[in-house]
Amino acid sequence: MSISTDATIASFGGKLLKLKHSAKTTNCEMKFNLFLPSTATTSKPAPVLIYLAGLTCTGDNGAEKGFFQSKAAEKGIAVVYPDTSPRGLGIEGEDESYDFGSGAGFYVDATKEPYSKGYKMYSYITEELPKALFGQFKELDGSRVSITGHSMGGHGALTLFLKNPGMYKSVSAFAPIANPSKCPWGEKAFSGYFGEDQKQKWADHDATELLPKFPNDTDILIDVGTGDNFYKQGQLLPENLEKAAKETGKGLKVNYREGTFAGDHVEHAAKYLLK
Amino acid sequence: MSISTDATIASFGGKLLKLKHSAKTTNCEMKFNLFLPSTATTSKPAPVLIYLAGLTCTGDNGAEKGFFQSKAAEKGIAVVYPDTSPRGLGIEGEDESYDFGSGAGFYVDATKEPYSKGYKMYSYITEELPKALFGQFKELDGSRVSITGHSMGGHGALTLFLKNPGMYKSVSAFAPIANPSKCPWGEKAFSGYFGEDQKQKWADHDATELLPKFPNDTDILIDVGTGDNFYKQGQLLPENLEKAAKETGKGLKVNYREGTFAGDHVEHAAKYLLK
Numbered sequence: 001m002s003i004s005t006d007a008t009i010a011s012f013g014g015k016l017l018k019l020k021h022s023a024k025t026t027n028c029e030m031k032f033n034l035f036l037p038s039t040a041t042t043s044k045p046a047p048v049l050i051y052l053a054g055l056t057c058t059g060d061n062g063a064e065k066g067f068f069q070s071k072a073a074e075k076g077i078a079v080v081y082p083d084t085s086p087r088g089l090g091i092e093g094e095d096e097s098y099d100f101g102s103g104a105g106f107y108v109d110a111t112k113e114p115y116s117k118g119y120k121m122y123s124y125i126t127e128e129l130p131k132a133l134f135g136q137f138k139e140l141d142g143s144r145v146s147i148t149g150h151s152m153g154g155h156g157a158l159t160l161f162l163k164n165p166g167m168y169k170s171v172s173a174f175a176p177i178a179n180p181s182k183c184p185w186g187e188k189a190f191s192g193y194f195g196e197d198q199k200q201k202w203a204d205h206d207a208t209e210l211l212p213k214f215p216n217d218t219d220i221l222i223d224v225g226t227g228d229n230f231y232k233q234g235q236l237l238p239e240n241l242e243k244a245a246k247e248t249g250k251g252l253k254v255n256y257r258e259g260t261f262a263g264d265h266v267e268h269a270a271k272y273l274l275k
Numbered sequence: 276m277s278i279s280t281d282a283t284i285a286s287f288g289g290k291l292l293k294l295k296h297s298a299k300t301t302n303c304e305m306k307f308n309l310f311l312p313s314t315a316t317t318s319k320p321a322p323v324l325i326y327l328a329g330l331t332c333t334g335d336n337g338a339e340k341g342f343f344q345s346k347a348a349e350k351g352i353a354v355v356y357p358d359t360s361p362r363g364l365g366i367e368g369e370d371e372s373y374d375f376g377s378g379a380g381f382y383v384d385a386t387k388e389p390y391s392k393g394y395k396m397y398s399y400i401t402e403e404l405p406k407a408l409f410g411q412f413k414e415l416d417g418s419r420v421s422i423t424g425h426s427m428g429g430h431g432a433l434t435l436f437l438k439n440p441g442m443y444k445s446v447s448a449f450a451p452i453a454n455p456s457k458c459p460w461g462e463k464a465f466s467g468y469f470g471e472d473q474k475q476k477w478a479d480h481d482a483t484e485l486l487p488k489f490p491n492d493t494d495i496l497i498d499v500g501t502g503d504n505f506y507k508q509g510q511l512l513p514e515n516l517e518k519a520a521k522e523t524g525k526g527l528k529v530n531y532r533e534g535t536f537a538g539d540h541v542e543h544a545a546k547y548l549l550k
Contacts, residue, residue, distance in 0.1 A: 007371070009373075012504075047548035047549065048548075049541065049544045049548070056335060056336065060331060060373075061331070061336075068540075068541050069504070070504040070507070071541035071542065071545075072541050075541060075542075075545045075548075075549065076549075077541065077544065077545060077548055077549075096282070098284075098335075144548050145548075146544035146547055146548050148540050148543075148544065169544070169547035169548055170543060170544050170546065170547035170548070172540045172543045172544065174540065219547075221539070221540065221543045223539070223540075229287075229344070229345040232345070264496070264498070265343070265423050265447045265449065265496065265498075266324065266343050266346035266347050266350060266352065267346065267350075268423075268445060268447045268496045269324045269352065269421035269423065269444070269445050269447065270346075270350045270352060271445065272421055272444035272445035272494075273322035273323075273324070273350075273352055273419050273420075273421050273444055273445070274322065274350065274351075274352075
């Protein structure tokens with residue numbers, strides 16, 4: 001189905017388009033955002049960076065906060081911000097958890113009822129969205145696409161890259177869920193979307209399992225904040241991915257960055273609230 | 276109106292409550308989140324940190340990402356995450372901009388039509404919400420409340436603190452809009468909510484104007500990322516607040532933190548997309 005434009009917003013010299021289309025894979029209307037740098041033209045189409053968002057997010061969060069646009073504008077790179085799940089399918093319980101169902105598609109094709117109805121974010125991101133997008137926006141160069149993401153979206157970026165050699169020119173991630181089969185978020189999602197006994201399917205969507213099998217060299221960049229609560233809780237497990245990379249000679253750089261803003265601000269309040 | 280509970284989620288040993296109530300100030304149902312540490316009881320009520328979110332956010336974003344809960348649980352502090360505006364008032368154009376109208380209440384009481392109808396986030400946060408909350412949740416100590424916020428919410432935290440000496444035990448902010456009368460976001464919001472000619476009202480909600488008039492000493496903590504695009508665009512202007520603090524001998528610490536994750540990840544993709 002063709003993509004329609006809800007809004008066009010001036011952004012860093014280019015424009016941010018708020019778009020939607022009716023998607024077959026996900027069985028609903030899907031919204032997403034596209035940042036087009038001023039340099040993108042049909043005669044000189046821009047390469048594309050896909051940003052996969054994390055739990056609870058839509059395609060709006062990253063786009064409206066402008067995380068990437070400044071640098072992307074400078075480099076002449078377009079940025080696509082898809083949604084994180086189908087919306088409004090009417091599956092019982094789909095809106096109940098922040099970490100499963102709506103806002104939490106995990107970039108897989110669910111095979112277990114009732115989520116198999118439309119929770120097909122893997123096919124949506126790798127097939128339906130690019131086909132619709134590159135078919136319609138000739139200012140985009142569909143042969144030069146990279147992928148990145150945050151948290152659940154970091155898991156998505158890593159696994160989509162690793163499952164599709166050659167599809168993406170590069171991959172990076174912030175605080176990715178790097179070994180979902182071994183963490184509570186991933187266990188919940190994979191149990192619900194595949195089934196508890198479908199361990200091969202789990203492995204097929206787990207970056208730490210996929211990396212050793214990747215046929216080419218890699219140059220993967222990952223950032224993790226060591227003060228990140230989810231890192232500390234063992235939801236992210238970048239060490240497991242690092243170990244897999246080291247054992248198989250794959251290129252992976254994990255930057256562990258210290259400190260969190262939030263912790264400092266609670267400490268500041270605590271000085272006054274608890275004295 | 277009494278507060279009802281939509282969900283109770285286990286969080287860092289305590290619980291995260293998803294709450295809603297019908298609010299008079301904002302003329303609509305308001306949702307918000309409350310993190311209750313395990314130590315909070317009616318016989319030993321917990322002090323409270325209010326986190327005001329930024330543009331486009333709801334009370335869910337900060338709460339579900341868990342930014343504060345880990346440290347708050349450790350310290351025995353409750354955290355309240357209000358919404359950033361009324362919702363669904365049906366004012367023409369209220370959903371059109373990310374930086375005005377819904378998701379962008381700016382923590383003021385609008386006096387200009389049509390937003391004066393329900394865009395009263397100042398009264399909501401300083402009066403109606405605490406009255407409803409502390410009236411119902413006896414596990415909270417309404418006499419020990421601090422406030423913090425991000426971006427537009429940082430502006431909210433600073434101005435609510437400065438306009439109400441003694442109401443809050445402390446204030447801090449991440450990347451606050453520190454001088455809204457002098458930046459595009461603030462000019463747009465204050466023009467729309469007050470009117471372009473209402474400069475006294477603008478000043479009454481501008482931290483840089485309010486700080487010199489504050490009757491007490493202050494110990495304000497602010498974090499700003501120097502790679503933050505909005506900082507670079509002059510939307511935040513923490514330097515103006517610093518100047519006001521210095522000139523009047525008020526206590527203010529602005530930490531300028533370097534670098535952004537996002538820029539690095541675009542650089543990584545650019546290496547491959549542009550070669």
